[in-house]
Amino acid sequence: MKTLIKNAAILPMVGTPTADSINAEYFTGCVAWEDDRIVFVEPGQGTQAGMGAEDEFLAQNPDCKVIDGRGKLVMPGLINTHTHVAMTLMRNAMDDVPLMTWLEDNVWPFEAKLGADQIAQGARVGITEMLAGGTTTMVDMYWHEAAIGRVACEMGIRAVLCPSFVDGPRMEEFEHDLTETLAVAASKEAGGRLSVRIAPHSAYSCSAENLRRAVELAKQHGIGIHTHVSETIDEQRIIRERHGCTPTEYLCDLGLFDIPTIAAHCIHVTDRDIEILREHGVTAVHNPQSNMKLASGAAPVAKMLQRGVNVALGTDGAASNNDLDMFDEMRTASLLAKFTGSGLIDGGDSTVLPAYEVLKMATVHGARAIGMEGQLGVLAPGALADIVMLDITGPHYFPGNNLVSALVYSAKSSDVCGVWVAGTERRRRL
């Protein structure tokens, strides 16, 4: 089964824009896919008089389904590289309070009561929200990930399921969850859209022994790791007191970074930490809205990118964000970087983290984070057909000066009018 979108603005996320190639990142043209793979991405537009790029394709594929993309932009599906999708259950439950009040009076007591069924319900809401807003892949860290995986199967989102543990009884549940999650990911229903990583919660909440066990299990199953790193100043202090080093140094010493690792937050990283992340190919995930709302700080995103670290983008959970909106998150990432200077320039700089870089964080870098560079986060022949279409006719796109800027600074997730994961339509509103 083939589908073609024609006459749309196509943003393939495959180029490297330069100062004199403004607007060269996108073109009017078409994209086509067969089953779960993209087969054709070309500029050009049919006219009444002549042949467009799509005409030859359609001549060879007369049964192809055709969607007219006039007034639409087509781009790769967004990758939410750090979330806790089931935390939609705690959305707007307790805001504007100190971090420890929020954790002790809200999150922890609530989570203590959660079973697999509730977690599945929270995941269903969060996945609905993400698909509606153009997110086609989520990297999710929680427990009962097998239950979340079953919901992901049913709803068709692509997911990296990361069963999580902290010291204590949850460590035992974790090994059971891991086995079950691996089975869900390998199932026929998952259709290859699910994969698994191991998620020790953090350097401060897991013992060295349990962190080493995570490394061992990751090696045994040939899978990656996903953890929180340097989210708060308190975490820095605790690890410094316990181990005389930074969380990054500590986790590196334990061998975590010998495994492909996704490190969420990376706010209080030192220059040496940044070098370690780069050397070991660790992905840092920036979660600006959660970090601002909890007053955790701002990750030095531009500095990490400049030094060669792969930095992706995430929403974190809806209890601290309070939504799972990657367009909103892209805008905040760019604004926060400009306001702070993002590790490069004290006092801020309006040139830091340009729009296209932010789009890369939400697509190409997310794909790299999960070992799917070139397969996801781009529109290119051979890549997976995870595709998002936006209606760009709203007043907030006027006068259509630069669609890359528009996507970061004025687009809304509610502009998303079409979403395909692995070539299958998961949302449509035309």
Add this chain to the structure above:
Amino acid sequence: MKTLIKNAAILPMVGTPTADSINAEYFTGCVAWEDDRIVFVEPGQGTQAGMGAEDEFLAQNPDCKVIDGRGKLVMPGLINTHTHVAMTLMRNAMDDVPLMTWLEDNVWPFEAKLGADQIAQGARVGITEMLAGGTTTMVDMYWHEAAIGRVACEMGIRAVLCPSFVDGPRMEEFEHDLTETLAVAASKEAGGRLSVRIAPHSAYSCSAENLRRAVELAKQHGIGIHTHVSETIDEQRIIRERHGCTPTEYLCDLGLFDIPTIAAHCIHVTDRDIEILREHGVTAVHNPQSNMKLASGAAPVAKMLQRGVNVALGTDGAASNNDLDMFDEMRTASLLAKFTGSGLIDGGDSTVLPAYEVLKMATVHGARAIGMEGQLGVLAPGALADIVMLDITGPHYFPGNNLVSALVYSAKSSDVCGVWVAGTERRRRL
């Protein structure tokens, strides 16, 4: 003509929430208006068995039009207290560049070519965007404000039109624009929805003579002033070099603050400046997205509020934002305040600028800024019927824990499904 919305979540913005009154700011009930005034706001909900708050009203007003507000939230229309609506024309034209490049290569040459017709076109787009997103009043600063006023008449938004000037030839055009704008505001078509203020651009771009002329004209016409204050560090330095004081002190000395004044930005204000603003009842307008994007800094919003300054909220123009979305702006205001500590606490504080305070900035404080406290920004009998209705059934509202939090941290302007200005429907999507 009377209209009643029943069975909705009503957020009247008239209470003062306390720590133990969580969720007491809103209730399920109804709101009714006759012509341009609200006549009835009551909690209660009709059931099949019994009478709701609305039943008595409907018994007395059998011809009243009724809207079922189930799944909806009804609140006062938002007040965008600082914008340049016609700058939609420059949206996404040049982002991620240094401030002076943006001004010299983009804004100024473009603006030099703008006539009244283009400005009206830009205003038409911006007003469409604002009404769609729940903004019912704009405080607009530009030139050709008479042209903008005619568009506002036609489209039905409430507006404070502020003809602006800088030194040079535009000063002469300004006096002509002022006369014409006053005529438009007084016209029958405006229906009392338009008023006028005088807008000297800033302390650094207007001579003392011209600033005094602004004061004189404001007194002569009995109208207020709207200007930019302390937007950048450069402005602080220039005024310090020229006059040996801060922009706030300088403008105060010239007598501007003897007139009701709206001061946009107020980023680099000193404690003494804050005291001056409070003493003179000057409204400071916070524009967090524009300030972050241009790396101008962060206004000490929480500190100003604590010291008794009226702080309202604005989007600034779409050339530096890049949209006119007050929901987005509310979220950013709260996140930025938490991240910075907002003048109160260095290093940030997750308790600063709670959601209800931000909602007040966008409603009650905006009304106070334009001398319409109690008339706008609240749902109360006798107030003007500037009303916004949101669909709160989307996944990003789940599980409906606290609608005040939801409006600031997870609502989207695209949830707005009904907008009335002075009782007349300006947008509806049910």
